[in-house]
Amino acid sequence: MTLKELKQATHKEDMEFGVEAGRQWATSIDTPEECRALARLRVLSPNSDFCPNCIYFHMFPDNDGDFVAVAEFWQDEAPSPSYVEGFVLGAVAVYQEI
Secondary structure, three states: OOHHHHHHHHHHHHHHHHHHHHHHHHHHOOOOHHHHHHHHHHHHOOOOOOOHHHHHHHHOHHHOOOHHHHHHHOOOOOOOHHHHHHHHHHHHHHHHHO
16 A cells, blocks of 8 residues: 555544544534534634644634643544544534434
8 A cells, every 4th residue: 555545544533533533522512502613613714724633622612722621522633634624524514414
């Protein structure tokens, strides 16, 4: 497998894990506010860079600058942009289904 193929496979796998995590998260929250914020982000900035910090602060604007909360949300991981993109897509899909 070439380096390019490995990169594409990693991107696809990260996306799939992110979509599943986003769907699970969106079905576990009490209110749809955060999902609505992600849906608006997809419309207003469809080419977002999917920075984990930016996505978190977009969902939780009252926590702006609280990087401990960011780390806790992402479970102390530094998710790849592909994973975060998948997370957003999964969460938005759940929001659109309700």
